[in-house]
Amino acid sequence: MFNNNSKAFRRKEKIATNIFDSSDAASLKIANEVAELISEKQSQNRNCVLGLATGSSPIKVYQELVRKHKEEGLSFINVHTFNLDEYYPMAREEIQSYWNFMHIHLFDHVDIPKSNIHIPDGTLDKSHVTSFCEDYEQKIDDLGGLDLQILGIGRTGHIGFNEPGSGLGSPTRLVTLDYITILDASGDFYGEENVPIKAITMGIGTIMKAKRVIIMAWGEGKASIVQKAVEGQVSDHVPATYLQGHDNTTFFLDEASGSALTRMQLPWTLGPCEWEDKILIKRATIWLSQKLEKPILKLTNRDYSENGMSDLITEYDDAYNINIEIFNILQRTITGWPGGKHGADDTHRPERANPKSKKCLIFSPHPDDDVISMGGTFIRLHEQKHDVHVAFQTSGNIAVFDDEVLRFTDFVKDFGKLFEVKSDLLENMFGEIRNKLDQKKPGDIDDDRVRSIKGLIRRGESKSASRYVGIKDENVYFMDMPFYETGAVKKNDLSQLDVDITKELLRKTKPHQIYAAGDLSDPHGTHRVCLKAITTALDQCKAEGDKWIEDCYVWLYKGAWQEWAIEDIDMAIPLSPEELLKKRKAIFKHQSQKDRPVFPGSDPREFWQRSEDRNHNTAKVYDQLGLAEYEAIEGFKRYYF
Numbered sequence: 293m294f295n296n297n298s299k300a301f302r303r304k305e306k307i308a309t310n311i312f313d314s315s316d317a318a319s320l321k322i323a324n325e326v327a328e329l330i331s332e333k334q335s336q337n338r339n340c341v342l343g344l345a346t347g348s349s350p351i352k353v354y355q356e357l358v359r360k361h362k363e364e365g366l367s368f369i370n371v372h373t374f375n376l377d378e379y380y381p382m383a384r385e386e387i388q389s390y391w392n393f394m395h396i397h398l399f400d401h402v403d404i405p406k407s408n409i410h411i412p413d414g415t416l417d418k419s420h421v422t423s424f425c426e427d428y429e430q431k432i433d434d435l436g437g438l439d440l441q442i443l444g445i446g447r448t449g450h451i452g453f454n455e456p457g458s459g460l461g462s463p464t465r466l467v468t469l470d471y472i473t474i475l476d477a478s479g480d481f482y483g484e485e486n487v488p489i490k491a492i493t494m495g496i497g498t499i500m501k502a503k504r505v506i507i508m509a510w511g512e513g514k515a516s517i518v519q520k521a522v523e524g525q526v527s528d529h530v531p532a533t534y535l536q537g538h539d540n541t542t543f544f545l546d547e548a549s550g551s552a553l554t555r556m557q558l559p560w561t562l563g564p565c566e567w568e569d570k571i572l573i574k575r576a577t578i579w580l581s582q583k584l585e586k587p588i589l590k591l592t593n594r595d596y597s598e599n600g601m602s603d604l605i606t607e608y609d610d611a612y613n614i615n616i617e618i619f620n621i622l623q624r625t626i627t628g629w630p631g632g633k634h635g636a637d638d639t640h641r642p643e644r645a646n647p648k649s650k651k652c653l654i655f656s657p658h659p660d661d662d663v664i665s666m667g668g669t670f671i672r673l674h675e676q677k678h679d680v681h682v683a684f685q686t687s688g689n690i691a692v693f694d695d696e697v698l699r700f701t702d703f704v705k706d707f708g709k710l711f712e713v714k715s716d717l718l719e720n721m722f723g724e725i726r727n728k729l730d731q732k733k734p735g736d737i738d739d740d741r742v743r744s745i746k747g748l749i750r751r752g753e754s755k756s757a758s759r760y761v762g763i764k765d766e767n768v769y770f771m772d773m774p775f776y777e778t779g780a781v782k783k784n785d786l787s788q789l790d791v792d793i794t795k796e797l798l799r800k801t802k803p804h805q806i807y808a809a810g811d812l813s814d815p816h817g818t819h820r821v822c823l824k825a826i827t828t829a830l831d832q833c834k835a836e837g838d839k840w841i842e843d844c845y846v847w848l849y850k851g852a853w854q855e856w857a858i859e860d861i862d863m864a865i866p867l868s869p870e871e872l873l874k875k876r877k878a879i880f881k882h883q884s885q886k887d888r889p890v891f892p893g894s895d896p897r898e899f900w901q902r903s904e905d906r907n908h909n910t911a912k913v914y915d916q917l918g919l920a921e922y923e924a925i926e927g928f929k930r931y932y933f
Contacts, residue, residue, distance in 0.1 A: 300563045301555040304523045306536040307507075309543040311550040315510035318544045319352035322442070322506055326353070327360050329440055329504075334370050341372045341432070343441035343494065344398075345452075346390045349508050350442060354398040361402045368404035372435055374428070375411040376443070376452040377493040380421070380466060382414030387737075387780065388480050389414065412464075412492035421492065425464040429498060441502035445509050448472050449517050449530030453493035456529045460537075462495035479891045480781050486734035496534055505541040507532065512811070512854065515552035518545060522553060560600045567607050570621070574859040576601060577618040578917060587918025588619045623919055625864045630669045630847075630928075631678040631805065642863035642930070643805075643845065651679045653803035657822040659688040659754040660882040661809055663761070664903050666849045667875035668867040669807075669926050674762045681801050683769040684754050685794075685822045686776035687747035690738075691890045694729045697745050701725050737779040747772075749884055757881035769797060775821055786821050786828075794829035802840035806830075810848025810929060819851060830933050846931040852902045855910050855927050862930040864914065866922035867907060876900050 302309070312318035326342070333340035344350070360366040375390060384391040391411045399409055410431060416424055432438060443451045448470045454462060455470040468490055469477075478484035499505065509518050521532035522543060535541045550556055559565055560576055567573055580599055581588045593611045596604055608614045624640045627633070631650045632643035652673050656662035662670060662682055674680050701722045708718040728739060738746065751770055758768045771793055775784045798806075808826050809819045826846075834841050847863060850856055867875070879900040880886060887898065895902055907924035915921040 301559055303562065304554045307522050307541055307543055309522055309545060309550065309553065311545045311547060311553075311556070313547060315349075315546040316352055318508065318510075318546055319350075320356055322350075322508065322544055323353045323356035323360065325506070326357060326440065326442075327366050330366065330368065330371055333439070334367065339370055339372055339435055341374070341435045341437065341439045343438045343499070343502060344373050344375050344394065345442045345444050346375065346377070346393045347444050349444040349510055351397055353442070353508075358398060358401040366402075368402045371404050372408045373404070373410060374432055374438065374494070377491050378412035378414045379488040380412075380414045380416075380490045380492050382488060384415065388477075412494075414488075414492065418466075421466045425466070425492065428464045428494075432498065438498075438502035440504045440506065441499055443499070443505060443507040445507060445514060445517060445521060445532050446473055447476060447513070447517055449521060449532045451496070451499060451507065451532050451535070453491040454496050454499075454531045456531065458496050458528060458531050460500070460528075460534055461497040463497055464492070464494050467491055467493055482734055482890060496531060500534065500538055502538075503540065505535060505538055506544060507535065507541065508544045509549040510546050512548045512551065514549040518543065518549050519552035519554075560604070562600075564603050567604050571859055573604070573614070574618055574621065575857070576604065577614060578858055581917050582913075585916075587916070588622075589615050589918050591615050619918065622858070622914070622917065625861050626866060626914070626919065626925075627863060628672070628866060629676065630863065630865050631673050631676055642928075647804065649678055650804035651801060652681065652805040652807065653798070653801050654680065654682045654807040655809070655822065655826060656682060656684050656754075657809050657819045658686060658691070659684045659750040660757070660879065660885055660899070661819075661851060663757050663875065663878040663882075664852050664899050665809065666807060666926055666928075667761075667878050667903070668871050668907070668924070669849075669865045669928075671761055671871060671874055671878070672865065678805075679767075680761075680763055681767040681769065681803070682754075682758055682763060683771055683797055684751075685771045685773050685825070686818060687743075687770070687772050688750040689743045689747035689777075690779065690781065692746035692749050692884050693890060694732065694742075696749055696884050697742055698726060698729065700745060700749055743777075743779055750882075753882045753884060757878045760878050760881055771797065773822070773825065775825075776818065783818065783821065786824050790821075790825045791828045791832065794825045795833055798829055798833060799838065799840075803844055806844060806846045807928070808846065808848055808931075809851060810931065811851040811854055823848075827931070827933060834933065846933065847928040848931050849926070849928055850906075852899050852906075855906045856929050858910075858913055858917070858927075860929050861910075861927040863928040864910070865926045865928070866911065866920075867924040867926065869923045872904060872907065872924050876904065879903065 330340045361368065375394060378390045379388065382389045386392065394411060410428065412428065413424060445451060448456055450473065453467050453469060455467060455473065474484055474487045474489065477487045481487045520530050524530060524533055526533045526536055554562060558579065565572065577588060580591060580595060584595055591611055593605055596602065596611055604614060605611060625642060627642055630643065631652060632638060632641065632645050634645055634648035636645050638645040654662050654670060705718045705722040725742060728742060755768060773790045773793060775786050775790050778784055808823055810823060811819055830841065885899060889899065907926055910925040910927055911922040914925060
């Protein structure tokens with residue numbers, strides 16, 4: 293498109309920022325820098341002092357360092373580590389402890405001396421915490437300070453657990469966690485009520501004394517706070533902004549987390565652009581329309597010129613030419629026929645007219661993503677006589693409360709009594725399960741039997757929702773992809789077995805259309821892994837000569853929290869009030885996720901509310917841009933393979 297990495301386009305950035313194609317590429321670069329530092333220090337016969345972070349962001353970095361140790365001989369014998377933080381109180385053996393995290397992901401796999409590992413102690417009596425923190429600081433100073441500090445960034449802008457309000461000179465200390473931080477951690481603790489409200493954290497002052505700071509962020513969910521940290525004013529409201537005053541800090545981002553930076557989002561406000569990319573022109577025109585609160589067709593030459601886009605006017609000669617082109621592009625995304633309209637001219641339609649009845653395969657990462665994210669389109673496809681199939685990629689068994697298990701097993705027990713079906717056996721089973729759940733501590737992994745029951749609960753809800761939509765039972769598939777079945781929030785990496793299961797279903801159905809979840813807010817989340825399984829399977833099928841793939845379109849939908857940006861939508865399906873209500877009722881079939889799901893995220897609204905608000909807002913944007921006014925719209929982006 294154009295070089296938005298030039299100095300002119302970076303001028304609003306107050307921290308050096310590198311944007312990579314993927315989090316994997318960025319993680320590899322970070323791991324290489326860490327390895328080079330360790331090796332350099334070893335060659336000088338000196339210690340290497342590292343400050344380390346936890347959470348999902350550095351996992352790939354640690355995996356690459358472990359690989360370098362095992363395959364390339366990288367030694368950690370001279371490395372001393374100081375972790376940023378730990379929940380308080382927190383026993384080391386708990387699965388949520390950062391002590392446990394670091395040993396699982398790094399320390400148990402390299403040759404670092406145990407005496408060189410330093411992690412805040414979440415088991416201390418409160419009266420001993422202050423002296424421990426002072427000693428922690430002293431140990432860092434005695435080793436000559438941190439050579440390199442690795443950081444992530446929280447949605448509040450915290451680094452470590454230095455929440456908003458933390459001072460620039462703050463030392464290692466006990467802190468109270470922000471409510472948003474607690475919400476973000478609630479998934480790991482199976483409910484916000486189980487998240488510790490305090491933590492021991494390395495201070496801002498300690499971090500700022502590090503000779504080198506690397507801060508990383510992945511995914512769309514971090515884009516907003518990254519923009520504030522990099523381009524905003526220094527403020528204790530966003531503690532990461534303090535790093536603007538550090539002379540050797542670099543942000544490492546993937547494209548999604550860097551998407552809100554001005555050079556990525558609004559480059560025309562920074563300097564002349566090369567207007568060769570239609571997506572960029574669409575984004576700029578939509579931005580101008582929204583900024584001036586004018587429909588696209590009413591934008592003038594002066595509007596463009598006064599907002600940094602005079603070169604676009606030069607390119608198109610007149611605002612009218614830009615307006616009508618972008619208006620037509622947007623208008624052509626809107627269709628009431630997601631499977632294509634038979635007999636219609638499909639030159640400018642997002643979907644083909646033929647065949648009249650298409651085989652449509654909807655992939656749902658969790659058992660409710662299909663109806664939450666594209667329930668209206670799902671219903672429309674069935675009502676327009678397409679052959680609709682739905683595949684639930686994972687069991688979703690960790691997202692069921694324990695009392696739901698008791699409710700269902702109690703029903704089975706009473707059902708057995710009523711019909712005299714092995715009542716003693718059922719009574720014993722209920723008692724065993726109840727005892728297991730009574731003894732279970734927050735965060736404990738369920739045994740196989742309890743997980744199976746939770747999976748059956750979600751499977752039954754999925755069947756109920758599919759039947760409500762009108763899908764035949766034989767068109768509903770439960771893939772139970774192995775990567776998911778750990779019983780914990782952390783999943784395994786995608787394997788070829790997962791891909792093979794996906795390929796088998798694709799070859800069985802030979803779809804004309806595939807719908808898949810394309811929201812990548814969390815680079816280590818289930819949706820991302822499920823999409824990777826699909827795209828890898830498609831690539832392999834194509835390479836292996838499958839003919840059906842030549843006539844297959846792939847449409848990506850977003851999840852409950854977000855919608856595609858308008859410039860990214862290739863197909864917009866308008867929904868009537870009645871269709872929106874029917875979609876809501878389909879979502880209600882997932883009773884275990886109703887009212888209060890196990891993993892609600894940071895949004896207090898129920899899933900159906902988030903979904904409807906998103907669909908209403910998308911329709912509102914189309915209306916404000918001067919297009920037809922609809923009750924709601926579901927958006928899709930086409931994926932090319």
